[in-house]
Amino acid sequence: MIRRQIFVVARTARAFSQCSARRREFLPTTSSPIVSKLDFFNSVSGEHNPIPTYRLLDGVGKPLEGAELPDIDEALARRLYENMMLLPTLDNVLYNVQRQGKISFYMTAYGEEATIVGSAAALEGDDEVLGQYREMGVLLWRGFSLDKVMAQCFGNEEDTSGKGRQMPVHFGSPEHHFHTISSPLATQIPQAAGVAYALRRTPSRRSRSVAACFFGEGAASEGDFHAGFMLASTIPSPVLYIARNNGFAISTPSTEQYNGDGIASRGPGYGIDTIRVDGNDILAVMSAVKEGRRRCLEQGRAVLVEAMSYRVGHHSTSDDSFAYRARAEVEDRKRIDNPINRFRLFMESRGWWNADAETELKARLKADVMKSFKRAESLKRCELGELFTDVYGGPEPWNIREQREELTGLLRKYGEIWEPWRNELGKFKNKGQDLLKERTP
Numbered sequence: 001m002i003r004r005q006i007f008v009v010a011r012t013a014r015a016f017s018q019c020s021a022r023r024r025e026f027l028p029t030t031s032s033p034i035v036s037k038l039d040f041f042n043s044v045s046g047e048h049n050p051i052p053t054y055r056l057l058d059g060v061g062k063p064l065e066g067a068e069l070p071d072i073d074e075a076l077a078r079r080l081y082e083n084m085m086l087l088p089t090l091d092n093v094l095y096n097v098q099r100q101g102k103i104s105f106y107m108t109a110y111g112e113e114a115t116i117v118g119s120a121a122a123l124e125g126d127d128e129v130l131g132q133y134r135e136m137g138v139l140l141w142r143g144f145s146l147d148k149v150m151a152q153c154f155g156n157e158e159d160t161s162g163k164g165r166q167m168p169v170h171f172g173s174p175e176h177h178f179h180t181i182s183s184p185l186a187t188q189i190p191q192a193a194g195v196a197y198a199l200r201r202t203p204s205r206r207s208r209s210v211a212a213c214f215f216g217e218g219a220a221s222e223g224d225f226h227a228g229f230m231l232a233s234t235i236p237s238p239v240l241y242i243a244r245n246n247g248f249a250i251s252t253p254s255t256e257q258y259n260g261d262g263i264a265s266r267g268p269g270y271g272i273d274t275i276r277v278d279g280n281d282i283l284a285v286m287s288a289v290k291e292g293r294r295r296c297l298e299q300g301r302a303v304l305v306e307a308m309s310y311r312v313g314h315h316s317t318s319d320d321s322f323a324y325r326a327r328a329e330v331e332d333r334k335r336i337d338n339p340i341n342r343f344r345l346f347m348e349s350r351g352w353w354n355a356d357a358e359t360e361l362k363a364r365l366k367a368d369v370m371k372s373f374k375r376a377e378s379l380k381r382c383e384l385g386e387l388f389t390d391v392y393g394g395p396e397p398w399n400i401r402e403q404r405e406e407l408t409g410l411l412r413k414y415g416e417i418w419e420p421w422r423n424e425l426g427k428f429k430n431k432g433q434d435l436l437k438e439r440t441p
Contacts, residue, residue: 042260050261051261051262051264051265051276052276053276053277053278053308054275054276054277054278054284054287054288055067055277055278055281055284056068056069056281056283056284056287057281057283057284057342057343057346059336059337059342060342060345061341061342061343061344061345061346061347061348061349062345062346062349063346068287069283070283070286070287070290072283074350074352076121077343077346077347077350077352077353078347078352078353080117080118080121080282080343081340081343081344081347081353081361082361082365083117083120083137083140083141084113084114084117084137084282084339084340084343085340085361085362085365086137086140086365086369087109087113087116087117087136087137087140088108088109088110088113088340089362089365089366089369090136090146090149090369091106091108091109091110091313093366093369093370093373094106094153094168094373095108095313095317097153097373098168098317099317102154102377103153103154103155103168104167104168105167105168105169105316105317105318106153106168106169106316106317107133107134107169107315107316107317108134108313108314109134109136109137109313110311110312110313111246111280111309111310111311111312111313111333111334111338111339112134112244112246112279112309112311112339113137113282113339113340114279114280114281114282114285114309114339114340114342114343115242115244115279115280115285115307115309115339116134116135116136116137116138117137117141117282118281118282118283118284118285118286118289119138119212119214119242119285119286119289119307120137120138120141120142121141121286122285122286122287122288122289122290122293123138123210123212123289123293124208124209124293125142125176125177126177126205126208126209127177127209127210127211127212127240127293128177128179128192128195128196128199128209128210128211128212129177129178129179129211129212129213129214130179130188130191130192130195130211130212130213130214131171131178131179131181131188131214132181132185132188132214132215132216132219132244133169133170133181133183134214134216134244135181135214136149136169136171138178138214139171139173139176139178142176142177142178143176144171144173144176144178145372146368146369146371146372147372147375147376148160148161148173149171149372150372150373150375150376151376151379152166152168152169152170152171153168153169153376154168154376154377154379155168155381155382156376156379156380156381156382157379157380157381157382157383157429158376158379159382160173161173161180162180163382163386163389163390164381164382164386165386165387166180166181167183169181170182170183179191179195185215185218185219185222185224186215186219186220186222186223186224186225186228187224188213188214188215189213189215189219189222189224189225189227189228189229189241190224190227190228190231191213191228192211192212192213192228192232192239192241193211193228193229193231193232193235193237193239193302194231195211195239196210196211196232196237196238196239196296196302197231197235197237199211199237199238200236200237200238200300207297208297209238210238210239210240210293210296210297211237211238211239211240212239212240212242212289212293213228213239213240213241213242214242214244215241215242215243215244216243216244216245216246216249217243217244217245217246217247217249217254217257217258217262217263218248218249218250218252218257219249220243220258220263220266221249221257221258228241229241229266229270229272229302230270232270232272232301232302233270233271233272233302236299236300236301236302237300237301237302238296238297238300238301238302239296239302239303240289240292240293240296240302240303240305241272241302241303241304241305242289242305242307243263243264243304243305243306243307244279244307244309245262245263245279245306245307245308245309246279246309246310246311247309247310247311248311248315248321248325250315250319251315251319251321251323251324253324253325262276262306262308263304263306264276264304264306266304267304270302272301272302272303272304273292273295273299273301273302273303273304274303274304274305274306275288275291275292275303275304275305275306276305276306276308277305277306277307277308278307278308279307279308279309279339280308280309280310280337280338280339280342281339281342282339282342282343283343283346285307288305288307289305292304292305309339310333310337312330312333312334344358380427380428380429381427381428381429382428382429383428383429383430383432383434384407384425384428384430384432384434384435385404385434385435387404387407388400388403388404404435404438407435408435408436408438411425411432411435411436412436415432415436
């Protein structure tokens with residue numbers, strides 16, 4: 001009996017020891033292997049193995065060895081190129097219009113045309129887009145007209161984005177599944193996770209649509225970036241995050257924004273499939289975004305695409321970038337690695353483009369943009385009373401009513417006798433009569 005008891009105790013101790021050894025191989029909340037060597041790390045790929053950048057075309061438009069180009073024919077190539085060329089044409093006109101004081105603000109997309117248009121081409125038309133403020137090209141790709149672009153920037157009576165109550169380039173269009181842009185940085189990142197979750201819970205769109213969210217590397221320094229990625233990671237949803245890493249957050253270069261390996265290094269920390277792509281290679285952007293979208297739908301999870309480019313223009317019309325970077329640096333970038341030139345060389349090598357086509361396109365785009373500009377400039381603003389509408393549903397709140405009544409009283413007192421107000425009222429449809437006809441207490 002004693003020998004049997006000793007045998008049972010020994011066998012139990014041995015089993016416990018083996019079980020404990022197995023538990024020591026992996027900790028309860030991770031599959032990380034156990035090691036006895038002290039070793040710190042600070043990169044997802046290792047100190048001497050940085051995250052690679054996906055590219056298909058070299059700097060002169062030639063496919064790299066082994067590159068698998070996306071399906072593209074002459075018609076698609078021409079459409080891509082025309083949309084890329086339209087962006088700087090618009091930017092040139094509207095930037096100068098702002099300098100003339102005809103609009104209050106503007107932001108260009110110089111140097112990021114391939115990232116914007118390539119992404120737009122890879123998305124489906126009913127994918128929900130949440131932009132930052134350089135994604136006008138996505139709307140144009142989806143059929144947003146030049147007249148609507150001008151209407152928003154001028155804030156005239158045809159502005160469907162916000163009836164003249166938003167800053168220029170703050171576009172929105174439910175028709176084109178483009179959520180209205182807001183000025184505060186990174187607010188769209190957690191919102192996109194919520195939009196994608198709503199898509200996941202909608203049977204008719206669950207396997208069809210994703211939420212595509214654009215933001216810059218500067219916005220990735222905001223807390224909303226981490227809130228959004230945490231939400232997308234812990235409550236999986238088909239959200240495609242597209243980070244435009246253009247090297248500068250207003251006046252702060254990326255070298256001063258983070259010590260890690262760009263924005264792509266953050267994806268694996270949230271368990272998110274990630275790729276870094278050459279943002280000046282439109283074919284690489286198309287391929288990366290298309291595959292990212294496929295993964296979003298197939299896995300029902302978030303994907304991160306970091307597009308590496310260079311912001312050739314100033315941050316906005318409120319910025320002079322030559323105060324913090326050399327003009328020669330910008331000119332070198334424009335000459336050496338221009339995304340439009342790279343794709344044009346690719347098209348020429350296929351026999352799809354030539355000098356005559358280039359001349360015709362430039363003249364046509366400029367004429368179209370100038371025609372829309374002159375038309376928008378001649379239109380009135382919305383009725384002044386629109387200032388107080390569309391904010392609340394149901395009965396008008398007391399504070400909005402008081403503000404409207406106060407403005408109406410001031411208009412009656414000064415609107416006709418004070419020249420600055422009289423001139424300003426003349427810019428509005430009906431010259432403010434919609435308010436003046438109202439009776440104040």
